[in-house]
Structure formats: C-alpha cells, structure tokens
Amino acid sequence: MVPRLSFEELTDSSDLVVSGSIIRSWAAWDSGHKYIWTHYEISVASAPKGKTASTVEFAEPGGTLGGVAHAIAGSVSYRPGEQVVVFLQKMPNGYLRTTGWGQGKYSLDSAGRVHGSALRAAEVVGLRQPSRASTSLETLDGMSLRDLALRVSARVRGTAPTAGGAK
Numbered sequence: 001m002v003p004r005l006s007f008e009e010l011t012d013s014s015d016l017v018v019s020g021s022i023i024r025s026w027a028a029w030d031s032g033h034k035y036i037w038t039h040y041e042i043s044v045a046s047a048p049k050g051k052t053a054s055t056v057e058f059a060e061p062g063g064t065l066g067g068v069a070h071a072i073a074g075s076v077s078y079r080p081g082e083q084v085v086v087f088l089q090k091m092p093n094g095y096l097r098t099t100g101w102g103q104g105k106y107s108l109d110s111a112g113r114v115h116g117s118a119l120r121a122a123e124v125v126g127l128r129q130p131s132r133a134s135t136s137l138e139t140l141d142g143m144s145l146r147d148l149a150l151r152v153s154a155r156v157r158g159t160a161p162t163a164g165g166a167k
Contacts, residue, residue, distance in 0.1 A: 002074060005100045006134035011155045014087040014099045016050035018042060019108065019145055022082045023055065027063035030093060036070040037095065038063035040078045042086065046145075048152035058088050058096035076102050083108035085148060103137055112145045 011017070023041045030037055037059040044052055062072035076098045078084065087104035088096040098104040106114040116137060140148060 002101045005103050010087050015090045016088040017152050018044045018047045019085040020045040022078045022080050027065040036063040036065050048149040049156050074101050076105050085114055113142050114148050116141050
C-alpha cells in the first residue's frame with residue numbers, strides 16, 4: 001500500500017521533474033551488495049523542476065543480476081525507447097527514484113499527452129482527507145505535456161497555473 005499523493009505533494013517532494021526518452025537500463029547491486037536496483041538513463045527533453053544535464057540516471061528497487069532476482073511489489077519499471085515524464089526524489093542511498101512509486105511516472109502518447117498508467121502497479125490509498133487546495137493526480141491524465149510542465153513550474157514558483165493549464 002502506498003499513500004495517495006496530491007499533485008502538490010508529488011511536485012513538492014520531488015527533487016527533479018523531467019520529460020524525455022528512456023535510453024537504457026541495467027541492474028546492479030547497491031554499495032553494500034545487499035539489494036539489486038535497476039538503473040535507468042533518460043535523455044532529458046525538458047526539466048520543469050530542477051537543474052539537470054542532458055541525461056539523468058535514476059533507479060528502482062529490484063531486478064535480476066547474475067542469476068539472482070529481487071522482486072519488489074509495486075516497483076516501477078521503464079523500457080528503453082519509452083517516452084515519459086518522471087517525478088524523481090533523492091533517496092537516502094543517494095539514488096534518484098520515482099516519487100510516490102508509480103504516482104511519479106507518466107507515459108507520453110504520440111499526441112504529447114500524459115497518462116499515469118503506472119498507478120495500477122501498487123495499491124494507492126488515501127490516509128487523510130485531501131485539503132480543498134489539493135489536486136488529484138487523476139486530473140493530470142490526458143493533459144498535454146506543455147500544460148503539465150506549466151503546472152509544475154507554477155507550483156515551484158508558488159504561483160497559480162496560467163490559463164490553459166487545465167485539462
């Protein structure tokens with residue numbers, strides 16, 4: 001079970017928000033050789049939050065390496081060539097990881113619209129009553145990449161989104 005995040009919580013708790021194409025993936029042990037993590041590299045097309053280079057590496061727990069498999073329920077996966085918007089949060093081990101499990105992954109369709117299909121990978125539950133000012137992540141589904149980027153940038157600046165920022 002994963003606590004349900006609002007758009008505001010997702011954006012505020014992310015260190016980096018980027019869109020682009022997944023270039024490659026590979027599995028590796030963590031520094032203590034205790035857990036396997038699957039690492040991904042994304043070619044960055046835009047970054048509505050945070051400063052970044054032309055590529056960013058991030059990782060998700062689990063993977064297969066040398067005949068050993070670690071499976072983590074609800075862990076998010078990506079595939080090379082996939083076009084995504086990803087909200088990333090720095091973990092205590094130093095890795096960037098998708099914020100809120102699947103809540104921070106949005107696939108891009110050919111029309112440049114975002115879809116949060118990764119939410120189905122884990123059970124997302126509301127642990128508290130949302131405030132009136134919070135925005136459900138479901139409202140982002142089908143939004144244009146441009147409008148999502150404007151909404152993220154406005155949240156980072158602490159201003160209301162501009163016209164056209166709604167679905």
